[in-house]
Amino acid sequence: MNRKVFIQKTMGAMLIALPVYSLVSCSSSDNDSNSNPDPNPNPDPQGNCLANGTKSTIATNHGHSLTVSTADIQAGAQKIYSIQGSSGHNHEVTLTAANFNSLKSNSSIAVDSTSGDGHTHSVTVSCA
Numbered sequence: 001m002n003r004k005v006f007i008q009k010t011m012g013a014m015l016i017a018l019p020v021y022s023l024v025s026c027s028s029s030d031n032d033s034n035s036n037p038d039p040n041p042n043p044d045p046q047g048n049c050l051a052n053g054t055k056s057t058i059a060t061n062h063g064h065s066l067t068v069s070t071a072d073i074q075a076g077a078q079k080i081y082s083i084q085g086s087s088g089h090n091h092e093v094t095l096t097a098a099n100f101n102s103l104k105s106n107s108s109i110a111v112d113s114t115s116g117d118g119h120t121h122s123v124t125v126s127c128a
Contacts, residue, residue, distance in 0.1 A: 047127030049073050049103045059122040063087035064113075068095065068103070068125050076100040089117040095125070103127065 001009075047055075050073060056066040065085035072079055076097055084090040091113035099109045108126035 046106050048106055049127035052128040054103065054125050055128050057124045057126075058083065058113075059124075060119070061121065064091060064121060066093065066123060066125070073100050073103045076104070083113060083121070083123065091116040091121060093123050099125075 050070055053070055054068045054073070056068065058064050058066065063086040064083040066081055066083045068081070072095075077100070078094065078096050080092050080094050082090055082092055093111050093113050095109070095111065099111065102109050103125065106127045108124060110122060110124045113121040113123055
């Protein structure tokens with residue numbers, strides 16, 4: 001094999017391998033948090049929902065997002081949230097008065113979304 005053939009075969013293999021590697025590595029993460037990065041590298045593991053707000057994690061996420069405001073936590077009334085985000089379909093999650101009481105006490109909550117596009121998501125809301 002001469003140098004030209006070696007380079008052609010190597011480049012051809014890379015053109016096939018890199019896109020496959022990108023697809024595999026992009027799909028390996030099932031969770032996505034829609035909170036801003038925390039500037040404090042050693043945050044309190046429990047957090048404080050009323051002082052710092054919340055962060056949400058949506059399992060097997062593909063563009064959905066949820067923001068629970070401190071005003072909603074203070075109000076404490078049951079509320080239905082759309083978590084469509086940038087996804088092509090919608091799901092909803094319902095947070096009950098009991099869920100808001102847990103957040104007021106700085107405890108995380110976990111709820112399931114409604115079914116949409118043939119699946120649901122487990123959604124965790126915790127204090128930032």
